[in-house]
Amino acid sequence: MADNENTTVRIVDIARMAGVSVATVDRVIHNRGKVSEENLARINEVLREVNYRPNLIARSLASGRQYTLAVVMPRFAQGEYWADFDAGIVRAEAEARRYNISVRKFFFDQYDRASFEKLLAELRDEAFDGAVIATLFAEMVTPFARELDERGIPYVFVDSNIPECNQLAYFGTSSFDAGVVAARLLSDRLDPGSDIVVGNIIHRGDGGSNQCRSREEGFRSYLREKGFRGQLHYAALRLDDEGYNREVLDELFLRHPAIAGAVTFNSTCYILAGYLAARRRTDVRLVGYDVIRRNGQMLGAGVVTALIAQRPEAQGYRGVMALCEWLVERRRPETTVNHMPIDILLKENIQYYKNNLI
Amino acid sequence: MADNENTTVRIVDIARMAGVSVATVDRVIHNRGKVSEENLARINEVLREVNYRPNLIARSLASGRQYTLAVVMPRFAQGEYWADFDAGIVRAEAEARRYNISVRKFFFDQYDRASFEKLLAELRDEAFDGAVIATLFAEMVTPFARELDERGIPYVFVDSNIPECNQLAYFGTSSFDAGVVAARLLSDRLDPGSDIVVGNIIHRGDGGSNQCRSREEGFRSYLREKGFRGQLHYAALRLDDEGYNREVLDELFLRHPAIAGAVTFNSTCYILAGYLAARRRTDVRLVGYDVIRRNGQMLGAGVVTALIAQRPEAQGYRGVMALCEWLVERRRPETTVNHMPIDILLKENIQYYKNNLI
DNA sequence: CTGAAAGCGCTTACAG
DNA sequence: CTGAAAGCGCTTACAG
Numbered sequence: 001m002a003d004n005e006n007t008t009v010r011i012v013d014i015a016r017m018a019g020v021s022v023a024t025v026d027r028v029i030h031n032r033g034k035v036s037e038e039n040l041a042r043i044n045e046v047l048r049e050v051n052y053r054p055n056l057i058a059r060s061l062a063s064g065r066q067y068t069l070a071v072v073m074p075r076f077a078q079g080e081y082w083a084d085f086d087a088g089i090v091r092a093e094a095e096a097r098r099y100n101i102s103v104r105k106f107f108f109d110q111y112d113r114a115s116f117e118k119l120l121a122e123l124r125d126e127a128f129d130g131a132v133i134a135t136l137f138a139e140m141v142t143p144f145a146r147e148l149d150e151r152g153i154p155y156v157f158v159d160s161n162i163p164e165c166n167q168l169a170y171f172g173t174s175s176f177d178a179g180v181v182a183a184r185l186l187s188d189r190l191d192p193g194s195d196i197v198v199g200n201i202i203h204r205g206d207g208g209s210n211q212c213r214s215r216e217e218g219f220r221s222y223l224r225e226k227g228f229r230g231q232l233h234y235a236a237l238r239l240d241d242e243g244y245n246r247e248v249l250d251e252l253f254l255r256h257p258a259i260a261g262a263v264t265f266n267s268t269c270y271i272l273a274g275y276l277a278a279r280r281r282t283d284v285r286l287v288g289y290d291v292i293r294r295n296g297q298m299l300g301a302g303v304v305t306a307l308i309a310q311r312p313e314a315q316g317y318r319g320v321m322a323l324c325e326w327l328v329e330r331r332r333p334e335t336t337v338n339h340m341p342i343d344i345l346l347k348e349n350i351q352y353y354k355n356n357l358i
Numbered sequence: 359m360a361d362n363e364n365t366t367v368r369i370v371d372i373a374r375m376a377g378v379s380v381a382t383v384d385r386v387i388h389n390r391g392k393v394s395e396e397n398l399a400r401i402n403e404v405l406r407e408v409n410y411r412p413n414l415i416a417r418s419l420a421s422g423r424q425y426t427l428a429v430v431m432p433r434f435a436q437g438e439y440w441a442d443f444d445a446g447i448v449r450a451e452a453e454a455r456r457y458n459i460s461v462r463k464f465f466f467d468q469y470d471r472a473s474f475e476k477l478l479a480e481l482r483d484e485a486f487d488g489a490v491i492a493t494l495f496a497e498m499v500t501p502f503a504r505e506l507d508e509r510g511i512p513y514v515f516v517d518s519n520i521p522e523c524n525q526l527a528y529f530g531t532s533s534f535d536a537g538v539v540a541a542r543l544l545s546d547r548l549d550p551g552s553d554i555v556v557g558n559i560i561h562r563g564d565g566g567s568n569q570c571r572s573r574e575e576g577f578r579s580y581l582r583e584k585g586f587r588g589q590l591h592y593a594a595l596r597l598d599d600e601g602y603n604r605e606v607l608d609e610l611f612l613r614h615p616a617i618a619g620a621v622t623f624n625s626t627c628y629i630l631a632g633y634l635a636a637r638r639r640t641d642v643r644l645v646g647y648d649v650i651r652r653n654g655q656m657l658g659a660g661v662v663t664a665l666i667a668q669r670p671e672a673q674g675y676r677g678v679m680a681l682c683e684w685l686v687e688r689r690r691p692e693t694t695v696n697h698m699p700i701d702i703l704l705k706e707n708i709q710y711y712k713n714n715l716i
Numbered sequence: 717c718t719g720a721a722a723g724c725g726c727t728t729a730c731a732g
Numbered sequence: 733c734t735g736a737a738a739g740c741g742c743t744t745a746c747a748g
Contacts, residue, residue, distance in 0.1 A: 021719040058741035342707040349700040416725035
């Protein structure tokens with residue numbers, strides 16, 4: 001019955017036990033067909049009996065099969081959010097190479113939906129065996145996902161999930177609950193009547209990402225539940241236009257003196273932080289997302305109260321690895337929706353956060 | 359000069375380029391000696407020129423070399439802290455198997471230093487190629503580490519670091535700063551004059567672990583810096599002895615009515631939480647360590663204010679993997695001291711923490 | 717539908 | 733000090 005556990009059984013062993021050649025066993029293992037009913041049954045029986053575990057190392061070495069993965073993500077500069085995600089891709093790439101899997105990155109502009117559209121069009125003519133897709137523009141990802149389904153190409157979502165697709169997996173936070181946590185951290189010591197500024201970045205095309213919208217819903221939901229009575233005021237800000245932002249915010253704060261809190265639902269809370277620091281508004285609590293360099297500095301300086309992070313490096317790494325395991329071993333991730341932890345960073349614990357990108 | 363990047367160069371290629379056989383190249387690659395000066399030089403030159411990267415998969419398949427790793431850790435029951443650490447070990451084990459590396463666990467009783475001593479004695483007669491050691495009893499680990507140095511066996515520390523050893527790596531938090539974070543979370547809304555209870559578990563042998571001592575130092579240091587004026591009172595508690603603990607705590611709270619905060623520096627804050635819940639002391643803020651089941655429940659119930667966690671699963675996983683990479687590829691971890699993030703868990707974000715053990 | 721044989725890149729005795 | 737040859741466990745044409 002129970003065979004000697006420690007001697008691994010190989011294909012030749014299976015072949016001998018079933019009275020066939022290794023090639024036939026191989027056909028059964030890979031469902032390549034062209035095997036007689038009786039051999040099929042016999043081999044499967046043996047496979048089951050000995051609980052055959054293929055040696056993946058040998059398989060990889062022998063097959064020489066090459067896979068290419070496409071990673072569809074925003075373009076980034078050093079120190080920005082997507083640079084951390086990219087670090088995870090790079091790490092996964094190094095591991096994947098051992099299994100003859102290579103990675104190609106395709107970039108779009110996260111503030112310009114047209115750039116994403118254009119990129120998707122290009123991808124129609126590209127050959128790849130799997131894709132990791134950052135779902136910022138969810139409405140456009142959905143139809144593209146259907147095309148991939150038709151092409152039989154597996155894909156993984158990162159950043160925020162889109163439930164109605166056939167993704168192999170999702171890696172990212174629950175955006176809604178990440179919004180709840182922001183509200184908790186911000187309102188903890190806020191008078192229930194205070195107003196709150198919401199900093200937004202002006203988009204080309206249309207408003208906000210999938211993720212930011214969900215975070216705001218979670219944020220509002222928490223405040224509602226806790227009986228918060230203040231107002232939320234939106235500030236439409238620009239990247240790298242300090243003068244403009246200052247004007248907008250000056251006016252906003254002037255008009256609404258009850259403002260005692262601030263939040264951004266994307267990774268640019270350093271903009272609001274810069275303003276508050278310049279104006280010495282130490283009375284305003286500020287919460288934002290993502291441990292990018294400029295946010296981290298503002299947290300260390302005490303201008304930002306808390307940052308919420310979502311393990312971008314892990315998202316990148318696990319996205320690629322999920323596809324690798326699927327392609328090499330036909331092994332699905334244990335769960336499709338993989339919510340990353342919602343990390344809370346304060347001045348006191350931020351220094352260790354980046355050390356361990358895993 | 360720069361060769362075609364994408365065609366991998368193999369040992370046969372090197373051999374041909376150097377005008378020798380693959381066996382000689384292999385000897386050079388592995389410093390096995392028995393190679394003439396001139397061949398050595400020529401081969402090394404070629405190796406450098408083509409930037410040779412061995413195919414580890416092929417190497418592993420061909421060599422059939424077996425390694426055994428020893429993991430020295432506390433015995434645990436399901437739901438306890440070390441069970442999470444163990445989950446990381448198990449995951450690493452699965453990966454390591456591919457490279458012919460197996461893991462043996464050796465358990466001691468974390469509340470009994472004699473059990474650790476006994477275990478170390480046993481390990482002297484065991485054969486293994488690397489060790490992951492939980493450093494709870496630091497004074498005893500140090501001499502044992504020296505023995506390993508002499509035996510030429512690499513080792514990795516987890517839980518808390520011991521600087522003066524030759525560990526290949528350390529994976530764990532900065533215990534001191536984890537104490538600082540506890541103080542920040544506890545004292546945030548505490549009156550500077552309030553007293554604080556420190557819950558301790560009575561040890562057999564001697565007091566507290568390495569880690570708990572450092573956390574307490576960090577804790578006290580933060581309070582000192584912030585001008586905290588209250589007192590710290592120790593409660594010597596027992597595992598699984600609710601009646602006894604209740605007596606001790608009843609008396610303590612009676613004698614010190616200024617107590618408004620509580621902390622434990624190990625993972626048993628559920629004991630204090632159980633007491634506070636039973637006595638309906640919602641006025642006492644409680645902070646503890648580690649997301650074990652019973653702590654998580656108390657956080658969800660609102661009895662515990664915050665938990666601080668240290669990614670035990672990652673510690674286990676990375677500890678084993680560091681040894682694997684060293685044994686298989688002679689690759690050292692990039693840094694020796696790998697501080698894990700100090701994670702902060704509140705009621706609002708705890709639900710996602712366990713999903714992603716990485 | 718089936719099997720013998722070569723090969724993936726490396727390591728390991730073995731004979732010289 | 734050196735090299736020819738077999739082998740790790742699996743896959744892949746190829747011939748039947």
